[in-house]
Every structure is written in structure tokens, then in C-alpha cells.
Amino acid sequence: MNYEDMEFFAPGHRACAGCAAPIIVKWVLKLAGPNTIVVNATGCLEVFSTPYPHSAWRLPWIHVAFENASATASGIEAALKAMGKKEGTNIIVFGGDGGTSDIGIQSLSGMAERGHDVLYVLYDNEAYMNTGIQRSSSTPFGAWTTTSQVGPSKPLGKEEFKKPIADIMAAHKIPYVATANPAFLPDFKAKVQKALSIKGPKFIHTISSCTTGWRHDPSKTIEIMRLATETGIFPLWEIENGDFGHRKITYMPKQRKPVEEYLKPQGRFRHLFSEPEKIKEIQKMVDDWWAQYEHPQ
Amino acid sequence: MKITKGVVISEPGSTALEETGSWRTFRPEIRYEKCIRCMICWNYCPEPAIEKKPGEEYPVANQKLIKMPVPVINYQYCKGCGICVNECPTKAIDFVREEK
Amino acid sequence: MPMMMLKGNESTAYAAKLARVKVVPAYPITPSTVFPEKVSELIANGEMDAEFLPVESEHSALSAAIGAAATGVRTMTATASQGLAFMNEILYIASGMRLPIVMAIGNRALAAPVNIWADQQDTMMVRDSGWIHFYAETNQEALDLTIIAFKVSENENVLLPALMGMDAFVLTHTMEPVNVPEQKDVDAFLGEKEINYPVLDPSKPATFGAFVFPEHYMEFRYSQYIAMEHAKKVIDDAFEQFNKIFGRGYSKVSGFQVEDADILFITMGSMTGTARETVRKLREEGEKVGLVKITVFRPFPKDEIIEITKNAKVIAVVDRNISPGFAGAIFTEVAASFTNVKNRPKIIDFILGLGGRDIRVENYEEIYKRSKKAMRGKFEEVQWIDVDEESVKEVEGSL
Ligand SMILES: Cc1ncc(C[n+]2csc(CCOP(=O)(O)OP(=O)(O)O)c2C)c(N)n1
Ligand code: SF4
Numbered sequence: 001m002n003y004e005d006m007e008f009f010a011p012g013h014r015a016c017a018g019c020a021a022p023i024i025v026k027w028v029l030k031l032a033g034p035n036t037i038v039v040n041a042t043g044c045l046e047v048f049s050t051p052y053p054h055s056a057w058r059l060p061w062i063h064v065a066f067e068n069a070s071a072t073a074s075g076i077e078a079a080l081k082a083m084g085k086k087e088g089t090n091i092i093v094f095g096g097d098g099g100t101s102d103i104g105i106q107s108l109s110g111m112a113e114r115g116h117d118v119l120y121v122l123y124d125n126e127a128y129m130n131t132g133i134q135r136s137s138s139t140p141f142g143a144w145t146t147t148s149q150v151g152p153s154k155p156l157g158k159e160e161f162k163k164p165i166a167d168i169m170a171a172h173k174i175p176y177v178a179t180a181n182p183a184f185l186p187d188f189k190a191k192v193q194k195a196l197s198i199k200g201p202k203f204i205h206t207i208s209s210c211t212t213g214w215r216h217d218p219s220k221t222i223e224i225m226r227l228a229t230e231t232g233i234f235p236l237w238e239i240e241n242g243d244f245g246h247r248k249i250t251y252m253p254k255q256r257k258p259v260e261e262y263l264k265p266q267g268r269f270r271h272l273f274s275e276p277e278k279i280k281e282i283q284k285m286v287d288d289w290w291a292q293y294e295h296p297q
Numbered sequence: 298m299k300i301t302k303g304v305v306i307s308e309p310g311s312t313a314l315e316e317t318g319s320w321r322t323f324r325p326e327i328r329y330e331k332c333i334r335c336m337i338c339w340n341y342c343p344e345p346a347i348e349k350k351p352g353e354e355y356p357v358a359n360q361k362l363i364k365m366p367v368p369v370i371n372y373q374y375c376k377g378c379g380i381c382v383n384e385c386p387t388k389a390i391d392f393v394r395e396e397k
Numbered sequence: 398m399p400m401m402m403l404k405g406n407e408s409t410a411y412a413a414k415l416a417r418v419k420v421v422p423a424y425p426i427t428p429s430t431v432f433p434e435k436v437s438e439l440i441a442n443g444e445m446d447a448e449f450l451p452v453e454s455e456h457s458a459l460s461a462a463i464g465a466a467a468t469g470v471r472t473m474t475a476t477a478s479q480g481l482a483f484m485n486e487i488l489y490i491a492s493g494m495r496l497p498i499v500m501a502i503g504n505r506a507l508a509a510p511v512n513i514w515a516d517q518q519d520t521m522m523v524r525d526s527g528w529i530h531f532y533a534e535t536n537q538e539a540l541d542l543t544i545i546a547f548k549v550s551e552n553e554n555v556l557l558p559a560l561m562g563m564d565a566f567v568l569t570h571t572m573e574p575v576n577v578p579e580q581k582d583v584d585a586f587l588g589e590k591e592i593n594y595p596v597l598d599p600s601k602p603a604t605f606g607a608f609v610f611p612e613h614y615m616e617f618r619y620s621q622y623i624a625m626e627h628a629k630k631v632i633d634d635a636f637e638q639f640n641k642i643f644g645r646g647y648s649k650v651s652g653f654q655v656e657d658a659d660i661l662f663i664t665m666g667s668m669t670g671t672a673r674e675t676v677r678k679l680r681e682e683g684e685k686v687g688l689v690k691i692t693v694f695r696p697f698p699k700d701e702i703i704e705i706t707k708n709a710k711v712i713a714v715v716d717r718n719i720s721p722g723f724a725g726a727i728f729t730e731v732a733a734s735f736t737n738v739k740n741r742p743k744i745i746d747f748i749l750g751l752g753g754r755d756i757r758v759e760n761y762e763e764i765y766k767r768s769k770k771a772m773r774g775k776f777e778e779v780q781w782i783d784v785d786e787e788s789v790k791e792v793e794g795s796l
């Protein structure tokens with residue numbers, strides 16, 4: 001059955017205008033269909049989609065806490081197994097970058113190691129947005145947040161690198177890990193579909209622009225996410241069974257655009273433009289990544 | 298005001314009863330005569346406030362497309378983010394300031 | 398019904414099996430570790446039909462239990478001390494979501510300093526979490542109360558999680574003869590697991606764990622409060638029904654030699670046995686002393702305590718926990734129970750047995766002696782028993 005014309009995520013939710021998270025969610029659910037149970041970590045998505053007594057979710061949905069969505073999903077899977085109802089039911093987790101790469105990494109790692117049949121979708125808006133744009137381990141190098149402030153003594157914003165969570169998940173040797181970008185919708189859909197067809201733990205790292213925290217015009221949400229991939233900052237790839245030797249790059253930009261094109265429209269990087277050598281550093285990081293992985297052995 | 302045991306909400310999708318259209322400062326308006334019915338706007342509307350409707354009744358850019366569905370904006374929900382305006386390949390969506 | 402020699406942890410594992418628990422997520426911690434080991438063994442031997450989840454933390458154990466219970470199966474876990482502390486956040490969520498999860502606790506001291514022995518600080522720490530609290534005196538009680546916990550938790554007027562505490566090592570690791578009920582009797586007692594709450598089901602989508610604004614939050618807390626009030630009667634009914642089927646009677650509080658006693662010990666858990674022995678001994682010496690045992694700590698059996706202690710002149714509460722800055726937790730509850738009672742007895746808090754220090758007959762004799770003195774004159778409200786005050790004075794100075 002094709003459920004693409006159905007909406008399992010209802011309008012009327014309270015996401016900021018132009019938020020990418022609902023775009024990611026609605027497409028994952030369209031591809032998963034009605035026989036699905038959703039688990040959500042605490043964060044913007046959870047809050048804006050369930051203002052009691054209303055809910056945007058037309059599928060069974062549960063939120064327990066910030067750091068334990070993977071554990072909750074493990075329990076659901078075990079219960080379905082015990083009832084003999086697991087066959088054909090998708091269990092999908094949505095977690096923000098904080099709920100995934102930081103506070104939730106333990107339960108995520110545990111779920112992956114135990115091999116639960118769960119699809120984990122990270123919507124990575126690169127900061128703790130729900131609490132007001134604090135840095136996370138997933139915030140990129142050079143980004144301003146309210147806890148990586150920019151000033152004379154700290155001209156850079158965040159000084160540390162983005163944690164490579166998808167690589168970390170691939171190192172768990174789980175059957176499927178991918179990065180995906182809703183601006184590249186066919187690739188995004190293919191990856192979700194592929195993940196759903198595989199048994200065991202799957203992890204998809206999606207980029208999820210946040211107009212409020214990234215400080216860009218809401219109409220530019222898709223455009224900026226597209227630039228993230230076209231500049232090579234957010235490459236699209238997949239790794240199966242932890243086989244890093246066969247990291248499959250699914251979108252090969254003919255000519256990578258300069259990183260400035262991605263950084264420029266975002267207020268969180270504005271200060272970098274008075275630190276041109278930092279932009280060069282970011283460009284070099286991107287170039288190094290591609291030099292390493294462009295031609296897999 | 299209604300309380301449920303354990304905070305369970307058993308009317309799925311009930312945010313649809315809410316109205317987020319009042320958030321708009323700009324209003325997207327589709328000019329169907331320029332629309333090629335590619336559904337990119339529908340793909341990307343985050344609410345989603347764009348519905349897929351049968352297209353026979355709508356003006357059409359090219360008669361060959363008449364059988365294809367059209368995007369119709371539901372202003373009860375459209376927050377006026379402008380993503381559809383920005384992504385439309387034929388610039389078929391105008392963005393006009395809301396009169397308040 | 399077969400008699401078996403069982404440790405406390407094994408008793409609760411057999412209770413899980415007899416209750417036909419379907420999902421057991423658990424994480425090892427002394428003195429609870431034998432529970433997941435035993436469950437794993439029962440499943441491996443084909444004696445128990447359940448999914449065992451060897452999760453990576455207690456936080457995840459309870460989170461997985463919530464996931465499983467919200468999907469509609471009976472679920473149980475076990476922990477102690479640091480593990481319970483780590484679960485704290487999720488305890489409140491389990492009760493707020495009204496999920497009938499049962500958890501066995503090996504009551505153990507909290508760090509620092511690290512100590513793995515008997516102490517009730519851990520469960521007193523989660524007093525306000527909205528869980529029903531049972532406490533076992535023996536391994537037989539541990540098994541029975543665990544089964545009863547399911548009955549109470551799953552009652553549609555309650556739907557609250559329940560914990561069952563048993564003291565570290567004294568019960569968890571000590572073999573005692575336990576009458577293990579027949580499966581058919583437990584089935585009759587618990588009935589078919591009937592899902593009387595909404596569950597995660599794709600054919601009936603519902604939202605669990607929504608975001609609630611000030612206009613509704615308080616009603617949810619109030620309904621939780623009411624559910625706990627309902628639990629009072631539901632527990633009594635469950636005890637009665639249990640007695641009918643199994644011939645073992647329980648009550649929220651039970652008295653021993655209370656009728657004419659001037660002085661009453663109030664105890665909870667394994668310390669009760671020694672208290673009973675002391676009462677017998679003192680009675681032989683002609684002393685008017687008795688004992689009240691608390692089996693249910695939440696909902697707190699306030700009325701029962703007032704009633705059963707009505708003839709006493711002094712209540713000597715025995716607390717195996719301490720809230721620095723005030724007193725032990727049981728004292729706080731007992732004293733508060735009498736707030737609006739005229740002619741209340743003197744109530745004294747005796748702190749002892751922390752971190753697994755043996756609670757001996759001599760300790761109770763000392764408590765009795767001090768209580769008797771208090772009957773006639775002034776007394777200190779909080780008194781520490783069997784503690785080396787001198788060595789503490791050396792480091793902390795005197796008061
Ligand atoms: C244990 C705990 N610590 C902190 C918080 C506060 N908190 C709620 S959401 C959030 C940030 C969420 O960030 P992320 O996972 O990236 O999701 P986002 O809101 O950005 O979508 C924080 C810090 C919490 N709810 N629970
Ligand atoms: S703050 Fe960012 S992530 Fe949160 S709803 Fe707004 S746009 Fe979306």
C-alpha cells in the first residue's frame with residue numbers, strides 16, 4: 001500500500017512557521033503507513049505536537065522523557081513480541097540532537113546493541129531548541145548559540161566539532177545507518193523505505209533546519225538545507241552493517257559549492273564573516289571529509 | 298475542560314481543530330494558471346496546510362495537466378512561512394501581506 | 398502447594414512467573430541482581446514465558462517497562478539504592494501515566510559512603526513518586542505481596558505502579574521456606590490480564606505523554622491523588638481475597654500485643670521479627686509493650702495507625718532511614734497522622750540499623766527503656782541508637 005497521500009501528522013500544531021521537523025516527520029510517517037507506533041524524545045517536536053488536549057499524531061505515539069526514547073521503544077518492541085504482534089508493526093523513534101547525541105546516547109546505544117527492530121530518526125537542528133538554542137554536541141563548529149556566545153574573548157561561537165553521531169551508530173554494526181536531507185526528497189524517501197524494509201536497529205540522521213535558532217528567513221528552510229548538502233557540509237550517505245569501507249555516498253555534488261553559501265544566510269554564523277580564516281577552516285574540514293570518503297576503497 | 302486517566306489523548310490528529318492561520322503576516326496565493334502541478338509545495342509545507350485536490354475545476358497552465366491533482370492552501374492552518382513560495386519552480390505562488 | 402527454600406529475590410522472581418509477567422527489563426545491582434538472574438534462568442529453562450530485556454541502565458529498565466506497560470502487557474522490574482535513585486525521573490512518569498508496573502526493591506543504603514546493606518533510605522527517597530509501597534517482613538511476604546501488588550496496581554480505580562520493598566541481604570539473600578502458590582490459584586486471584594486502560598495500538602491511535610499546561614496539570618495531579626485514595630480500599634479487598642484463596646492474611650498495619658500496651662514499637666520490613674521477639678521477652682518480664690508493623694507505606698495507613706495505637710502512651714517509631722534536617726520518614730508520617738487528633742501519644746523517632754548495622758534485641762530493649770522514661774518526662778524527639786556518638790563528636794564537634 002502507498003500512503004503518501006495520507007497525512008498522519010495533522011496541521012494545527014505549534015511549530016514555528018518554517019520549521020523543518022514536521023516536514024521530516026510527515027514524510028517518514030507517509031512511508032511507514034498506519035501500522036506504526038511512534039516514540040518521541042522530549043524536545044521541540046514533542047512539545048509543539050501535543051498541546052493537551054490536542055495531538056497532531058494520527059498514529060499511536062508516546063513520549064516518556066528526554067533521554068530514554070530508545071529504551072521506551074525497546075520495551076514496546078518486547079511487548080509486541082510477547083503478544084505475537086510484532087510482525088508488520090513499525091516502531092519509529094524521533095529524537096532531537098540533544099535527545100540523541102547527548103543525553104540519549106546511552107539508551108540509543110543500548111537499543112542498537114541489543115538489536116531491537118526499531119527505526120530511529122534523528123531530526124538534527126543542531127542545538128537544544130526547545131529550551132532556547134543552547135549548544136549541543138551536534139552544534140557545528142563556529143555556530144553561535146545561547147551557551148556558545150560570541151564576544152571579544154570568544155569570537156568563534158562553538159569551538160568544538162560536531163559529534164559524528166551517524167558514524168558512531170554505524171560503528172555499532174547495526175544493519176542500516178544513513179544521513180538524509182528532506183531537500184533531497186527522493187533520496188530521503190528511498191532511505192526511509194529501505195530502513196523500514198530491514199529488520200533490526202536502523203538509524204537515519206536527518207538535517208532539520210530551525211528558522212528560530214539558525215536565524216534565517218522561514219521561507220529559506222528547504223533552500224538552506226539543500227545548500228548544506230550542496231556545499232558538502234551535510235553529505236548524504238549510507239553504511240550497512242558497520243561496513244565503513246563501503247560508505248555509499250548517495251548524492252555526489254558535481255562541484256561542491258563554497259561553504260559561505262550555506263553559512264551566509266544564517267544568523268548563527270554571521271560573526272564568522274569577520275573571521276575569514278575560520279571560514280577557511282570550515283572549508284578545509286569539509287574538503288578533508290570528501291577527500292577521505294569520496295572514493296571509497 | 299476534560300481530564301483523561303493517564304493524560305491519554307484518544308482523538309488522534311485533533312490539533313486540526315486548532316487554527317494557526319492567525320500567525321500569518323504574509324499569505325501565499327497560488328496562481329493556478331502558472332502552476333505545473335508538480336506538488337513541490339505540497340511536499341514541503343510543514344503544517345501541512347496544502348491539500349491535494351482533484352484538478353479539473355482549476356485553471357491550468359497546460360491542458361495536458363488537467364487530470365492531475367492541484368495544491369490547495371488551507372488558510373485555517375497556513376502560517377505563512379513562505380517555503381512554498383520559495384520552492385515553487387514556476388513562481389506560481391504570490392506572497393501578499395495579510396490585511397489585518 | 399510446594400514449599401521451597403527461596404531467597405527474597407527468588408521469591409519475587411517466582412511471583413513474576415506466577416503473575417505471568419510478559420516483559421522484564423532489568424539491570425543488575427546488589428542486592429537485587431538475583432532477580433534478573435533468576436528470571437533469565439526461568440526463561441532459559443522454559444519455565445517462564447516472557448521477554449527479558451537486559452537493558453543498559455535502571456533508567457532504561459523503567460523506561461522500557463513503561464513502553465511495555467503502555468503497549469498492554471504485564472511488566473515487572475527490580476532494583477535497589479543507586480538504581481532506584483537513577484530511576485527517579487521515570488518513577489514519576491510511570492505513575493503520572495497511570496501504568497500498573499510492579500517493581501521489587503532490595504532496600505539498601507544510598508552512597509556516599511557506598512554501602513550495599515539493609516537500609517530503607519532508597520524507597521523513602523521516592524515516597525512522593527506516586528507509587529504504592531509494600532514492605533515484606535519475610536520472603537513469604539515478598540512473594541505474596543508482589544502478587545498482591547499486581548492485583549492492586551491493575552485495579553481500574555487505581556492504575557498506579559507499585560513497589561515491594563525487602564531489606565537487603567536479610568531478605569534478598571537469605572533462604573527461607575516459602576510456600577509457592579499453585580499457578581491455577583494465582584490465575585484465579587489475578588484473573589485474565591484484562592487491559593482496562595488505553596494502550597499503544599495502531600488500530601486505535603492515541604497519544605501518551607502529552608504536554609500539559611497550567612489549565613489542566615493540577616487536575617491530573619488531583620486524579621492521581623484520588624487514585625491513591627481509592628487504593629486504600631482496593632488493598633484491603635485484595636488482602637481479603639488473597640486470604641480466602643491462599644489462607645495467608647495481610648493488613649496494611651498489623652499489631653502484636655497492642656491491646657494493653659503503654660509503649661508500641663512501629664516497624665517496617667525485616668526488623669519486625671526482632672521487635673516481636675523483644676516484645677515477647679519484655680512481656681515475660683511484665684512490661685506492657687507491643688508492636689505495630691507497617692506493610693503498606695503508600696497510601697499511608699493513617700487511620701489504621703491512629704486506631705491501633707489508641708491505647709498507647711508512647712509510640713517508638715523505628716526508622717531505618719534519616720532525613721537530615723528533620724527526622725526519619727516513618728516518624729514524619731506517623732507524627733503527621735496525629736496532627737488533628739486530641740489525646741495523642743508521645744511519639745519518638747529512633748534511628749537505627751542504617752547501612753546494614755544489625756538490629757538486635759538489645760537495641761529494642763534500649764528503645765523500650767528510653768520510651769518508658771519519656772512516658773513520665775521530657776524526651777528528645779529524634780534519638781540515634783547504637784551509634785558511636787563519641788567518634789562523631791571528634792570530627793563534627795558537639796551540638
Ligand atoms: C532530564 C532532562 N534534562 C533537561 C531537560 C530540558 N530540556 C527539554 S527539551 C531540551 C532540549 C532538547 O533538545 P533536542 O533534543 O536537540 O531537541 P530540540 O528541542 O532541539 O528539537 C532540554 C534541555 C529535560 N526535559 N529533561
Ligand atoms: S524552535 Fe526551531 S525546531 Fe523548535 S519549533 Fe521552532 S523552528 Fe522548529
Ligand code: SF4
Pocket residue numbers: 327331332333334335336337338339368384385386387388389390
Ligand atoms: S510548487 Fe508551484 S507549480 Fe508546483 S504544484 Fe505548487 S504551486 Fe504548482
Ligand code: SF4
Pocket residue numbers: 018325341342343344345346347370374375376377378379380381382
Ligand atoms: S506559506 Fe508555509 S504554511 Fe503556508 S502553505 Fe506555504 S508552506 Fe504551507
Ligand SMILES: [Mg+2]
Pocket residue numbers: 096097098124125126127128129
Ligand atoms: Mg535540537
